[in-house]
Amino acid sequence: MIQPARILITAGEPAGIGPEIIVKLAQEPCSDQLIACASPTLLKDTAQQLHLPLELSVFNTNEEALAHRIGHLWIVPVELESPVIAGKLNQTNAAYVIKTLDTAHQLAINGAVNAILTGPVHKGIINQSGLAFTGHTEFFADKSNAHKVVMMLATEGLRVALATTHLPLKEVSGAVTPQLLQEVIEILIHELQSKFSLKRPKVLVCGLNPHAGEDGHLGREEVDTIIPTLEKMRTQFDAELIGPIPADTAFQPKWLTQVDTVLAMYHDQGLPTLKYKGFGKAINLTLGLPYIRTSVDHGTGLDIAGQGLADIGSMHYALQFTQQLINNRKSN
Numbered sequence: 588m589i590q591p592a593r594i595l596i597t598a599g600e601p602a603g604i605g606p607e608i609i610v611k612l613a614q615e616p617c618s619d620q621l622i623a624c625a626s627p628t629l630l631k632d633t634a635q636q637l638h639l640p641l642e643l644s645v646f647n648t649n650e651e652a653l654a655h656r657i658g659h660l661w662i663v664p665v666e667l668e669s670p671v672i673a674g675k676l677n678q679t680n681a682a683y684v685i686k687t688l689d690t691a692h693q694l695a696i697n698g699a700v701n702a703i704l705t706g707p708v709h710k711g712i713i714n715q716s717g718l719a720f721t722g723h724t725e726f727f728a729d730k731s732n733a734h735k736v737v738m739m740l741a742t743e744g745l746r747v748a749l750a751t752t753h754l755p756l757k758e759v760s761g762a763v764t765p766q767l768l769q770e771v772i773e774i775l776i777h778e779l780q781s782k783f784s785l786k787r788p789k790v791l792v793c794g795l796n797p798h799a800g801e802d803g804h805l806g807r808e809e810v811d812t813i814i815p816t817l818e819k820m821r822t823q824f825d826a827e828l829i830g831p832i833p834a835d836t837a838f839q840p841k842w843l844t845q846v847d848t849v850l851a852m853y854h855d856q857g858l859p860t861l862k863y864k865g866f867g868k869a870i871n872l873t874l875g876l877p878y879i880r881t882s883v884d885h886g887t888g889l890d891i892a893g894q895g896l897a898d899i900g901s902m903h904y905a906l907q908f909t910q911q912l913i914n915n916r917k918s919n
């Protein structure tokens with residue numbers, strides 16, 4: 588019999604839709620063990636508001652992994668600092684959010700769980716509380732001492748990786764250096780081979796400037812950095828590196844049917860197209876970490892929190908995708 592995997596799900600911002608999504612997910616069948624990292628009180632209260640059954644058992648790493656039971660979750664309890672009002676951010680609970688992520692990292696790095704699947708956090712309120720935080724991607728990279736990681740979002744028919752992540756736009760140009768591009772593309776090639784079983788990955792690399800810089804007349808990053816880096820890497824890696832292609836024409840079937848991934852230079856160059864194509868049916872994953880970390884494609888949904896309106900499509904997709912990644916890792 589195949590041993591169930593252990594998937595740890597962090598509930599994210601307590602005033603957002605994360606807790607609701609986890610409680611709804613608990614009502615679905617799953618062949619693996621689902622472990623929530625959250626406040627038990629919050630999950631119980633959320634289930635009660637949704638009129639859904641929820642039984643919680645404290646997770647014990649020494650016990651055998653068991654397949655999911657509908658209406659039940661294993662839990663790694665983390666206590667809130669203050670009571671939660673759905674839709675209302677409270678900076679006193681930022682430390683709770685960080686503690687759930689810290690706990691998740693510890694469990695994953697020690698091999699006590701096979702993957703982390705994160706619910707959405709609110710980056711602003713965590714910073715407002717005085718804790719520096721740019722995103723899960725950077726948080727887990729830092730905790731794991733990973734020099735570089737790559738954010739990738741994927742939906743049916745489209746994968747988009749990002750050369751830079753949560754960076755103010757005015758800092759992007761300076762950040763896109765030959766070294767950064769080389770590191771990002773190396774991780775991308777390696778993980779497309781190992782996680783997605785693509786022997787010779789085809790990556791379409793976007794330019795940074797309008798029309799990929801128009802031969803240097805609309806910006807020099809392509810001429811000075813992107814083109815030379817791609818030329819050098821083409822001789823070193825077993826991958827097809829196409830580009831730089833102007834980002835405004837990159838996302839068309841002509842290219843997308845030919846390539847495995849688009850590499851965008853910055854967050855809002857790549858993600859609007861991905862979300863237009865697949866919002867609610869997409870996942871976010873971090874490439875280059877020592878463990879599997881996936882996430883939903885959406886944020887905290889504060890405008891709909893506490894109303895029972897949160898759709899679990901992305902969480903569902905992320906869970907299935909996580910299971911696939913775990914199985915691929917086992918068979919490699």
Ligand SMILES: NC(=O)C1=CN([C@@H]2O[C@H](COP(=O)(O)OP(=O)(O)OC[C@H]3O[C@@H](n4cnc5c(N)ncnc54)[C@H](O)[C@@H]3O)[C@@H](O)[C@H]2O)C=CC1
Binds near residue numbers: 604723882896899
């Ligand atoms: N993985 C993560 O932790 C992520 C966190 N965020 C954070 O979330 C916060 C809010 O970001 P926004 O830009 O407002 O994006 P958002 O995704 O929270 O909301 C955008 C719109 O989509 C709707 N929506 C989102 N998820 C939904 C769901 N599951 N079902 C139904 N409707 C849904 C919301 O109601 C809203 O109208 C920010 O602080 C951002 O940093 C954003 C993306 C990912």
Ligand SMILES: NCC(=O)COP(=O)(O)O
Binds near residue numbers: 721724725
């Ligand atoms: N747009 C995706 C996003 O911002 C999620 O970032 P992270 O928290 O997964 O690093």
